[in-house]
Amino acid sequence: MYVMVGEFVTESNANVPKKCNLKDYDLAFDKECIQKMRVEDVFMRNGINIIPSIYANAGASGVVDKNTFIYIESIFLKTIKENIRKIDGIFLMLHGASEIEELGSGDHHILSEIRKLVGPYLPIAIVCDPHGNLSKEYVESATIIRSYRESPHTDADQTMWHVADLLCELLKKRQNIHAVYRKLPLILGGEQSVSTDEPVKSINQYMNKLEKDPRIMSCSWHVGYIRHDTSVAGSSIVVVPSTQEDQIYAEEVADNLYSYVWDKRHEFHYTGLTAKPDDAIEMAFSFEGKPVFITDSGDNVTSGSTGWNTFLLRKILNLNNLNKKVLFASICDPMTYQLLERMEIGQEVSIRLGTNFDELSKSVELDVIIKSKGNLNGFMMHDNEKVFGHYINVQIKETPIEVMVADNNWAICEIQQLERNQINIEDYDVIFVKQGYIFPDFKKYGKLCIMALTDGATLQDTSALPFKRIMRPMYPIDNI
Ligand SMILES: [Zn+2]
Numbered sequence: 001m002y003v004m005v006g007e008f009v010t011e012s013n014a015n016v017p018k019k020c021n022l023k024d025y026d027l028a029f030d031k032e033c034i035q036k037m038r039v040e041d042v043f044m045r046n047g048i049n050i051i052p053s054i055y056a057n058a059g060a061s062g063v064v065d066k067n068t069f070i071y072i073e074s075i076f077l078k079t080i081k082e083n084i085r086k087i088d089g090i091f092l093m094l095h096g097a098s099e100i101e102e103l104g105s106g107d108h109h110i111l112s113e114i115r116k117l118v119g120p121y122l123p124i125a126i127v128c129d130p131h132g133n134l135s136k137e138y139v140e141s142a143t144i145i146r147s148y149r150e151s152p153h154t155d156a157d158q159t160m161w162h163v164a165d166l167l168c169e170l171l172k173k174r175q176n177i178h179a180v181y182r183k184l185p186l187i188l189g190g191e192q193s194v195s196t197d198e199p200v201k202s203i204n205q206y207m208n209k210l211e212k213d214p215r216i217m218s219c220s221w222h223v224g225y226i227r228h229d230t231s232v233a234g235s236s237i238v239v240v241p242s243t244q245e246d247q248i249y250a251e252e253v254a255d256n257l258y259s260y261v262w263d264k265r266h267e268f269h270y271t272g273l274t275a276k277p278d279d280a281i282e283m284a285f286s287f288e289g290k291p292v293f294i295t296d297s298g299d300n301v302t303s304g305s306t307g308w309n310t311f312l313l314r315k316i317l318n319l320n321n322l323n324k325k326v327l328f329a330s331i332c333d334p335m336t337y338q339l340l341e342r343m344e345i346g347q348e349v350s351i352r353l354g355t356n357f358d359e360l361s362k363s364v365e366l367d368v369i370i371k372s373k374g375n376l377n378g379f380m381m382h383d384n385e386k387v388f389g390h391y392i393n394v395q396i397k398e399t400p401i402e403v404m405v406a407d408n409n410w411a412i413c414e415i416q417q418l419e420r421n422q423i424n425i426e427d428y429d430v431i432f433v434k435q436g437y438i439f440p441d442f443k444k445y446g447k448l449c450i451m452a453l454t455d456g457a458t459l460q461d462t463s464a465l466p467f468k469r470i471m472r473p474m475y476p477i478d479n480i
Helices: 030-037 040-045 066-083 106-118 136-140 156-172 200-212 244-262 277-285 311-317 334-341 415-419 440-445
Strands: 002-012 026-028 049-061 089-094 124-128 144-147 180-183 216-222 236-241 273-275 292-296 326-332 348-353 364-377 387-396 401-406 430-433 448-452
Touching: 002 030, 002 066, 002 106, 026 030, 030 040, 030 049, 040 049, 040 156, 049 066, 066 106, 089 106, 089 156, 106 124, 106 136, 124 156, 136 180, 144 156, 144 216, 144 236, 156 216, 180 244, 200 216, 200 244, 216 244, 236 244, 273 277, 277 292, 277 311, 277 448, 292 311, 311 326, 311 364, 311 401, 334 348, 334 387, 334 401, 348 401, 364 401, 364 415, 415 440
Parallel strands: 002 049, 002 089, 089 124, 124 144, 273 448, 292 430, 292 448, 326 401, 326 430
Antiparallel strands: 026 049, 180 236, 216 236, 348 364, 364 387, 387 401
């Protein structure tokens, strides 16, 4: 038997002032595509051959340039056309939060074009990120859809293996089933739906219980994605029956899961400590232990923000008698990075840091000493050995402040990313990172972690987002 595999990951933040194009993708084909998807063992164990199509991962980025998307999609379709007589099933990782110029959701487009080629019955299994948007048409044309449970996505690999296993079982004993969908009138940000916290913890436990029922193949609750205006935005439920006879029962389970989540809508809240920027700084600098992490949540690069904002840096520069060691990890400024890159370690130089794109990214003039140079490596489900960007760490003269000036907005979320470049978090009292909720690795070491409610492309106040195309009424925009 043969299964075609492919992956398309793009989280399109429409507030990012640049289109996502081919250069923004980590692309892989053939053997490398299979390696990056990390599901080869499951199919081999089940005696199933893999036909790779494309692995295209831009992570969190902007709205996708139409030609870029059409190229990526064409590889999925070409692979199917060339192997149409061979393929027994299709295994896809489609993140779910892409937005393509003129086309809308790229994920939905890919599935609908694939269905045009293979018809309604060929088994298609999709793994997705819970921070994606689904629709009835999309879900019902998939055979199996299952999202990660945990946010941050510590169960990404396990979910890929689990869904690959489900597809293998289905291929050995074919059933005429499809996923069942329910749309919730609920819109949530990722920072209000961390899975180590309630109510997500209970929702996940409830779904684990539902999946123990032999009539149910899988259950998912999708948080949704809120960084572009789209009619498919919002939370949703997906339930997959085990057999054709269980299809009606799956509808019933979907209704129960819908009610379970809906009844908890008032319980969603920011995880951990959140504060207005000035209060966050005050708390961090008066705190005894170290290190303290402050997240610049309005400039969250893990949600596609540019990482350009100098707003918090400028606030710290204005503090008097700063006697704590501070690290900004990092601030993205490609032009200043290029200037610094030509300098030697220990050299002193005057720089302007900040891209001046808007008020938040306003530049500051600084005299700095070059401390170190390093690479921005992968984290979590990315390849940890792969280099995604670079930085120069500078000390601002006559201050205890260091800034990692980066050439792109690659996130720093794990200690290994710093340690491999000899940056020791123990050396600092306060560390500023461009995230929303603090990532688990930093949370473990942070004596105090505060999410600063800063302004920016990833503004946290969901009810203030300017949506025109979403379904209404929608909680919490409307009080239902
Ligand atoms: Zn996600």
